[in-house]
Ligand code: 0X9
């Protein structure tokens with residue numbers, strides 16, 4: 001049943017049900033948290049797993065800032081599912097004993113629902129803008145270098161696909177992440193997107209390298225390791241590079257988590273590699289292989305940052 005179930009994309013409702021089931025199965029290590037509510041009132045959920053002592057290193061995995069990137073829900077969901085279901089086995093038991101892992105697989109539930117039922121290629125959230133158009137781009141709404149003028153793909157025109165919003169953190173979806181990250185002091189962040197098969201690290205807003213050499217070397221090394229681990233599974237190449245090398249943007253998630261808090265942060269663009277391979281519309285039979293190849297990279301990230309948090 002589990003393998004078959006994994007070959008379908010979740011809705012916001014079915015994801016909630018499964019996260020609830022996981023939390024109920026292991027109340028000793030897992031807790032379902034509502035970190036906020038979307039514009040249309042859907043809960044933005046995170047499963048918090050691990051040690052409850054406090055003062056331990058914590059990691060955050062997120063998915064689906066962008067509505068149409070359905071695979072970016074499934075990878076963090078399958079991660080937290082495995083962490084809960086195999087919580088008593090090595091190496092997971094050790095991780096959960098020494099740290100905390102938070103997983104929010106669907107940051108933009110309204111947009112996802114709109115993509116699922118109305119417009120498959122919807123990207124933004126479902127804010128009704130002042131000009132009557134819909135949607136702010138959640139991955140342009142974060143408060144580090146927000147709205148900087150003359151940066152491409154970061155628009156001040158509400159109807160555009162990359163509308164930054166009227167001000168930083170104007171949206172309940174990004175407010176939820178802001179408030180969580182402000183409270184929990186994470187030692188590492190991964191945010192999943194699709195598509196292009198990339199492992200991106202700051203900066204996104206400028207082509208200048210981040211000034212702190214130690215942080216830079218750490219993120220470059222980790223991105224390189226994740227690339228190797230991913231390739232070893234099914235031979236897929238996920239290219240490691242600074243976010244701005246893809247294209248510069250202002251106000252994305254990892255510029256804020258790194259720029260404001262110094263947290264080692266990665267944006268992972270999942271399958272497929274190209275538009276010709278389906279672009280945002282990835283067949284459901286690709287869910288498991290995409291998870292399989294990302295699993296060791298996520299595990300390595302956990303192992304490194306829970307053992308030796310930096311910052
Ligand atoms: O444009 C985005 O928000 C991300 N790509 S996507 O196709 N998933 O929309 C990339 C964000 C990475 N940051 C920068 N390129 N600055």
Ligand code: ZN
Nearest residue numbers: 066069193194
């Ligand atoms: Zn995206």
